Amino acid sequence: MSSFKVIEIKESVFSDNNKQADKLREELKKNKTFLLNLMSSPGSGKTTTVLRTIEALKDEMKIGVLEADIDSDVDAEKVSKTGAKVIQLHTGGMCHLDADMTNQGITELGIEGIDLAILENVGNLVCPAEFDTGASKNAMILSVPEGDDKPLKYPLMFSIVDVLLINKIDAMGIFDFDIEAVKKRVEKLNPNIKVIPISAKTGEGIDEWVAWLREQVKKWNE
Amino acid sequence: MRILHELGVVLEVVKTVENFAKANGLTKIDTLVLQIGELSSMIPRYIEACYPAAVDGTLLQDTKLKIEILPGNAICKHCEKVFNVIENNGVCPKCQSKEFNLLGGKEFIIKEIVAC
């Protein structure tokens, strides 16, 4: 008869990922590379916003992009046309990126000389919220057609991000979307969050978003 | 999409346990015990469903999985009654208040392993 022993671990499941994320963050910091993790539901406007951001900042900093997708290259192709360096990450069916996958992408991208790396996460409001990718700051996009009740349905995502972009405000007339109600709901979950209404289509609000991002990059390198 | 969420997380568990086993010189693990809060985003049924695929080819290949559920209990901010949030639909059964502080229920913990 073999004897068994019970070994207590008592470790929260995410601690391994969290450790890897902290390590990556440290490395990025040393290298003066700012990593933005951009999350949203499918189709909220991540890629369009990334294109606008590159357009606005490409003369002041060197930008690299990680496009995470379950299985296509469509977004990476669009972004590569801007001249920015792009790496496509296929998650192979997985609904989020963890720190390990992000690290692989960053290594492939090569951060030497990159000031700003943008990670377009998998379109999903649930899973990416639970995995720290090692990013310097986390951003999410909520688009007007999705509705102003989303902070009530996906509280974790809204509570972990540093900035919320409310996109597609050019379509406000068509949808019942109450920006003030969203702000109130979000600030209850996350008092320090910055909320910026934008239209990635018309360019409205992009200045404010880019100014916020520029400031964060500057602080990161101080 | 839904089941893949659990798969990603279970792969994370497997990695953590494998690292623990290596660090402690364990070569065979009989049972893995997880604790999951009732209010966590993880659904035990889905975890069990994707577990065999997640451990395939790993040190945990033959390891049994046991899941313990931790209750989603809260304390009422008004009358201090402790009650189960799910059973009471988030309403205090004593004073009907909807304001409470959560005491637990969102955990997702690797509690222990039984090793030979």
Ligand SMILES: Nc1nc2c(ncn2[C@@H]2O[C@H](COP(=O)(O)OP(=O)(O)OP(=O)(O)O)[C@@H](O)[C@H]2O)c(=O)[nH]1
């Ligand atoms: N009206 C309007 N449409 C927009 C805006 N931003 C993006 N779109 C459109 O919304 C659709 C989806 O935009 P994407 O930028 O591809 O969204 P995404 O979040 O990258 O989508 P996935 O990568 O598939 O998750 C496209 O047809 C865009 O042209 C906006 O501000 N206003």
Ligand SMILES: [Mg+2]
């Ligand atoms: Mg996209």
Ligand SMILES: [Zn+2]
């Ligand atoms: Zn009460």
